[in-house]
Amino acid sequence: MGLVCLGCLISNHGLAETWSTAGLSFSDELGGARLLSARGSGARDDPIVLIEEIDGAGPAVLLVRNDRSGDMQVSPARGVLSLAVVKIIANRGPWAWSGFDLELRSTADQPSGYTDGLSFDQPQSFARAATADRFALSQHDDEPFDRIRFDGGRVDPAQHLRLDFDIVDANGTAIFYLVQRPVVLFARHEARFAAWRPLEEVSDAR
Numbered sequence: 001m002g003l004v005c006l007g008c009l010i011s012n013h014g015l016a017e018t019w020s021t022a023g024l025s026f027s028d029e030l031g032g033a034r035l036l037s038a039r040g041s042g043a044r045d046d047p048i049v050l051i052e053e054i055d056g057a058g059p060a061v062l063l064v065r066n067d068r069s070g071d072m073q074v075s076p077a078r079g080v081l082s083l084a085v086v087k088i089i090a091n092r093g094p095w096a097w098s099g100f101d102l103e104l105r106s107t108a109d110q111p112s113g114y115t116d117g118l119s120f121d122q123p124q125s126f127a128r129a130a131t132a133d134r135f136a137l138s139q140h141d142d143e144p145f146d147r148i149r150f151d152g153g154r155v156d157p158a159q160h161l162r163l164d165f166d167i168v169d170a171n172g173t174a175i176f177y178l179v180q181r182p183v184v185l186f187a188r189h190e191a192r193f194a195a196w197r198p199l200e201e202v203s204d205a206r
Contacts, residue, residue, distance in 0.1 A: 021048060024083075025065045028052070032060030033089075033180065042083035047164070050085065055092035058181040065175050081169040082121075089161045091182070099151035099183030100135065100161060106176050111145030117170035119146050130165035151183070 016029035019038035028035040033052045040048040054060045066081055091097060106116040120130065120140060130138045136152035148165060155161045169176065 019050075020067075023067050024048070025067060026050060027063045027065070028061075030061035030063055030177070032056060032058055033062065035062065040086075042085070044084045047084035047086045049088070051088045053090040053092045054180065054182060057093070057095070057184045060180040060182075062178040062180070063175065064178060066169070066172060081167070081172055083167045085163075085165055085167060087161075087163045087165075089163070089180070091155050091157050091159055091161065093182075093184075094157055096157065096185040097155040097161070097182040098153075098185050099149060100132070100155070100163070101150070101179075101181040101183070102148045102163070102165065103179040103181070104146040104167065104176060105179060106173050108177060116173070117168075118173060118176055119168055120148055121166035121168045128166070130163070132164075133162040134159070135161075154185075155182075 016027055017035045018025055018027040018029070019035060020026075021038045022041045024038075024042075026035060026038045033054050036051045036053065038048060038050050040046050042048045050062070052060075052062075089100075102120070103111070104118050104120065105111060106118045130140070130148050130150075132138065132150045132153070134153045134155050135150035137150065139149045139151075141147040141149070150163065
């Protein structure tokens with residue numbers, strides 16, 4: 001998978017949305033996704049719930065700013081960060097998804113390596129596997145990037161995908177990036193779509 005210059009993905013979908021919860025802010029300003037809400041503390045029993053729409057083939061990028069202070073000042077930023085996360089993503093595009101990738105980056109133009117402290121819970125702080133409601137399989141890659149690949153299923157246009165996963169940042173990075181790439185079935189494009197149901201009508205993720 002080639003590198004993506006996130007700085008080249010400045011959004012053209014209108015005004016960027018920024019939502020704050022638990023001392024973090026989440027923004028769709030880099031484009032590819034429309035963020036509709038964020039809530040929760042990030043604890044295992046109160047995960048951060050992000051609701052968004054993706055209408056293209058990606059990448060769709062969320063920029064995360066860490067504004068909270070921690071007990072361990074291991075960097076000039078904030079301290080250790082551990083988050084349980086739920087994402088509910090609407091497929092607003094014309095193609096089905098046969099898989100979905102999540103990637104963490106501490107800088108916009110480089111994959112996340114071992115030394116930056118950022119991972120999908122590589123230390124196993126939460127001791128649970130990432131899951132998806134419409135994909136049966138998940139695979140973690142720690143090198144040369146921090147990625148989770150979900151497959152073994154399908155998300156049709158107008159359907160919603162729920163992902164449960166964890167993020168740990170041992171260095172308390174001030175800004176990091178969550179890069180999302182749906183695996184698009186271009187060959188299965190269909191002209192007719194199911195009726196769209198606004199995400200505001202999605203039941204509580206918890």
